[in-house]
Amino acid sequence: AQSVTQLGSHVSVSEGALVLLRCNYSSSVPPYLFWYVQYPNQGLQLLLKYTSAATLVKGINGFEAEFKKSETSFHLTKPSAHMRDAAEYFCAVSERGTYKYIFGTGTRLKVLA
Amino acid sequence: DARVTQTPRDKVTEMGQEVTMRCQPILGHNTVFWYRQTMMQGLELLAYFRNRAPLDDSGMPKDRFSAEMPDATLATLKIQPSEPRDSAVYFCASGLSGQGGAGELFFGEGSRLTVL
Numbered sequence: 001a002q003s004v005t006q007l008g009s010h011v012s013v014s015e016g017a018l019v020l021l022r023c024n025y026s027s028s029v030p031p032y033l034f035w036y037v038q039y040p041n042q043g044l045q046l047l048l049k050y051t052s053a054a055t056l057v058k059g060i061n062g063f064e065a066e067f068k069k070s071e072t073s074f075h076l077t078k079p080s081a082h083m084r085d086a087a088e089y090f091c092a093v094s095e096r097g098t099y100k101y102i103f104g105t106g107t108r109l110k111v112l113a
Numbered sequence: 114d115a116r117v118t119q120t121p122r123d124k125v126t127e128m129g130q131e132v133t134m135r136c137q138p139i140l141g142h143n144t145v146f147w148y149r150q151t152m153m154q155g156l157e158l159l160a161y162f163r164n165r166a167p168l169d170d171s172g173m174p175k176d177r178f179s180a181e182m183p184d185a186t187l188a189t190l191k192i193q194p195s196e197p198r199d200s201a202v203y204f205c206a207s208g209l210s211g212q213g214g215a216g217e218l219f220f221g222e223g224s225r226l227t228v229l
Contacts, residue, residue: 032215043117043220055151090156097190099144099163099210101218105155 002027002095006104014112019063019078021107023091026072033074034092034101035065044090050074059086086111115139117167119205119221127229134224136205137186145188146206146218147180156204162188163210174221195228202226 007022032051036044043077048059055067061084067077074091091104119136126132138145146161160170160180170180177199179191185192202225205220 034217036218036220041222043206043222044218045220046217049215050222090164094215096215100158100161100169101206102158103148103156 002025002031002093002098002100002102003094003104004091004104006091006107008107009105010108010110012110012112013081013105015083016080019076019081019085019109021089021109023074023076023080023104025074025093026091026093028097029097030069031045032094032096033065034048034094035059035063035074035076036090036092036103038088038106040087042078045092047076047089077080081109083111085109115219116124117205117207117219117221119203119224121224123225123227125227125229126195128196129194130228132189132195132199132228133192134190134203134205134226134227136188136190136221138188138205138207139219140186142207142209143185144208144210144216144221145182146208147188147190148204148206150204150223152199159190159203174202193225195226197228200226200228201210 003026006026030111034049039046048065058064088108094101147159150157159173165182200225206220208216208218
């Protein structure tokens with residue numbers, strides 16, 4: 001069965017610092033992987049997705065993620081945090097052909113001035 | 114601008130009452146998902162449909178929850194009777210299944226349910 005684990009429910013970084021949000025997955029077959037962002041009182045929006053093309057995926061708002069099969073990881077990074085990046089971030093996995101999307105428990109990012 | 118529409122946005126009810134949440138998926142999308150978000154559990158998948166047929170509702174408490182798609186433009190999630198532990202934000206999301214699970218999900222803004 002597929003699952004996804006996000007390490008750290010809360011992450012704080014200073015404005016301008018590197019953002020690193022961790023995600024590890026478990027799947028019996030190579031999965032599709034996603035990062036979504038949720039701003040207060042809103043639904044989730046897609047940041048980026050991995051669908052077995054390039055292992056380094058670039059998304060919106062300067063975020064990117066790298067798929068590492070050997071580590072079963074799909075960590076999200078951004079070189080320089082901005083105040084507007086403060087939100088909750090969810091990693092998700094979809095096993096090929098199942099149409100079933102499973103989300104991690106989320107990481108709340110706080111950006112300090 | 115195509116979007117998933119959920120009603121009601123906010124609902125306060127008393128324990129034992131029936132609650133129905135509605136979702137209008139994006140026109141042309143053929144997969145619909147119901148998720149429940151709480152502080153403790155995060156986003157839990159309750160049920161999902163493809164071409165209006167239920168594929169999996171194993172995440173849903175069967176004794177009180179039911180999910181249906183009467184037609185392609187409407188999905189419903191019903192709780193009867195409601196309990197305080199059902200208090201949460203319920204999200205509907207839709208997508209296209211043609212990409213075999215690689216497609217993006219589009220989320221509604223959620224229905225915040227409070228059961229007193």
